[in-house]
Amino acid sequence: xxxxxxxNLHLAMRSFDGEAHVLNGIELAVERxxxxxxxxxxxxxxxxxxLSCSRLVPTPPGRYLQGEIRFDGQDLLAMxxxxxxxxxxxxxxxxxxxxxxxxxPAFRIGTQLVDVALAAARRKPEVLGGGGRQxxxxxxxxxxxxxxxxxxxxxxxxxxxxxxGGMRQRVLIAMALIGRPDLLIADEPxxxxxxxxxxxxxxxxxxxxxxxxxxxxxxxxxxxxxAQSCTHVAVMYAGNIVESGPVRDVLMAPRHPYTRxxxxxxxxxxxxxxxLQGLAGSVPNLITPxxxxxxxxxxxxxxxxCRAATPPLTGASHRVACxxxxxxxx
Amino acid sequence: MLEIENVTxxxxxxxxxxxxxxxxxxxxxxxxxxxxxxSFGLVGESxxxxxxxxxxxxxxxEPTSGRIRFDGQDFATLxxxxxxxxxxxxxxxxxxxxxxxxxxxxxxDIVTExxxxxxxxxxxxxxxxxxxxxxLLDLVGLGPQHLHRYPHEFSGGQRQRICVARAxxxxxxxxxLDEPxxxxxxxxxxxxxxxxxDLQTRLGLTYLFISHDLGVIRxxxxxxxxxxxxxxxxxxxxxxxFDAPQSDYARTLIAAMPEVAFD
Numbered sequence: 001x002x003x004x005x006x007x008n009l010h011l012a013m014r015s016f017d018g019e020a021h022v023l024n025g026i027e028l029a030v031e032r033x034x035x036x037x038x039x040x041x042x043x044x045x046x047x048x049x050x051l052s053c054s055r056l057v058p059t060p061p062g063r064y065l066q067g068e069i070r071f072d073g074q075d076l077l078a079m080x081x082x083x084x085x086x087x088x089x090x091x092x093x094x095x096x097x098x099x100x101x102x103x104x105p106a107f108r109i110g111t112q113l114v115d116v117a118l119a120a121a122r123r124k125p126e127v128l129g130g131g132g133r134q135x136x137x138x139x140x141x142x143x144x145x146x147x148x149x150x151x152x153x154x155x156x157x158x159x160x161x162x163x164x165g166g167m168r169q170r171v172l173i174a175m176a177l178i179g180r181p182d183l184l185i186a187d188e189p190x191x192x193x194x195x196x197x198x199x200x201x202x203x204x205x206x207x208x209x210x211x212x213x214x215x216x217x218x219x220x221x222x223x224x225x226x227a228q229s230c231t232h233v234a235v236m237y238a239g240n241i242v243e244s245g246p247v248r249d250v251l252m253a254p255r256h257p258y259t260r261x262x263x264x265x266x267x268x269x270x271x272x273x274x275x276l277q278g279l280a281g282s283v284p285n286l287i288t289p290x291x292x293x294x295x296x297x298x299x300x301x302x303x304x305x306c307r308a309a310t311p312p313l314t315g316a317s318h319r320v321a322c323x324x325x326x327x328x329x330x
Numbered sequence: 331m332l333e334i335e336n337v338t339x340x341x342x343x344x345x346x347x348x349x350x351x352x353x354x355x356x357x358x359x360x361x362x363x364x365x366x367x368x369s370f371g372l373v374g375e376s377x378x379x380x381x382x383x384x385x386x387x388x389x390x391x392e393p394t395s396g397r398i399r400f401d402g403q404d405f406a407t408l409x410x411x412x413x414x415x416x417x418x419x420x421x422x423x424x425x426x427x428x429x430x431x432x433x434x435x436x437x438x439d440i441v442t443e444x445x446x447x448x449x450x451x452x453x454x455x456x457x458x459x460x461x462x463x464x465x466l467l468d469l470v471g472l473g474p475q476h477l478h479r480y481p482h483e484f485s486g487g488q489r490q491r492i493c494v495a496r497a498x499x500x501x502x503x504x505x506x507l508d509e510p511x512x513x514x515x516x517x518x519x520x521x522x523x524x525x526x527x528d529l530q531t532r533l534g535l536t537y538l539f540i541s542h543d544l545g546v547i548r549x550x551x552x553x554x555x556x557x558x559x560x561x562x563x564x565x566x567x568x569x570x571x572f573d574a575p576q577s578d579y580a581r582t583l584i585a586a587m588p589e590v591a592f593d
Contacts (some may be wrong), residue, residue, distance in 0.1 A: 042515050196375065199585075223516075224545070226590075227591065228588050251590055265519065267548065268591070273550075274524060276520040277520060278521030279518075
């Protein structure tokens, strides 16, 4: 049984213009020690998928039309709120994009870490081995040390503004991992950081995966980040996962026309000047989505069959949602 | 085309209620020379002084010492009127196309505004300005039907095209591109980069392309300089900088590039 299994998830969001069908049958299974990169362009639903994993999408305006999100076998969507809240921080950890807005500027980071550790220990006593505040403080120092903050014990008394962006993101990683979660959802964890800091944070996250024996869903729009730090990747377009599988299989031999288009839009060392290919057209309106495959209006291969029904995600480990995937050369 | 000689910019420290802060050296002894018709890349991380340098070039900020010459003329010695005329020749495209377009102005007003400001240099009447605005929109891949729309009706990529049209309105020789694609998705970024390349060939523009995205710089620029904490640590032909970086900083930065490549 997978640690996290999303089956045929459909989510609609109410907006001024009508209800937008923002997730259209998401299928994803995450095992322990797998790092799944969830990639796609703005508005494709990757963040909503991530938020759904810890049921943080407010309903309303959101409305789950069908599907299930099984965490360790239990359907999150069928659980009472209190039970989901008990999972957050203890079994499901989260890291968000902007390290500045996710720390309270008025409290020392030590205080914030200790609070999280104590809250986690209330539901999961083994986090502190039965100890109290002092044990929580020791654990907080240990975690800061583990995420590479020098002089951890002294920095406990510092406020968030005394840390740089990269250091704050490390603090947030420490905070997400202090309750020893089984699943970590990281929503664009390095987007706000400089490249050299980004590389350090990605290396750190990767090393934590094996140590904590956890599964990770990492949301990003950068395929380079995925290639460097994920074991698996799921490419999203307009609310669908269009291609998923082990990262090498997908990125070295993309089979979905959208994945290919995305790869051709990234400048690499061998791209000649003028050789980049943008993607014509724009993302469909999700209030009145096109029938069938949502990529069809922008796809050169689209036929009437594409426009008739949404193609399912098929394949064993490398899965593609395109009826032309087999006929097109690899 | 543009000569930057030993430019230093120091922001004075502040004395406040809770003590004083030390002066900040944003640029220290920066020298660059940009040739006509080339794309010159400037790469650096946040806080390295990239934006301060563009502000000094546009004379929005006075350098503490050093000289900046454009086409042989030192901006510091020009009269206000001459400076204004000079400014028509260097234009800028900013990073965030959502923040850099006035939501209450129509595309027509946005694109013709520089022509109104530089009316003396261009000598265009209202009707000619509208005609030119339509031409410019056509040039950047939009159409005359967009003239009377407002920024909120456009996507990020289209807005950045409008910003490019505005920058080209008074026929500049040089365009400063300050992270022009970092707010855009990759497929849109590719379109905008190709548009910029295409415009450069057609209009013979000189670009100073500022970015923290090394992949984009490698794709676009002929020559590249790396700036770190206000100092230029490396400069040369783009290919040479990427293939055989000389400084430690360049090596670290290039090694940290997230590339879609597997060994």
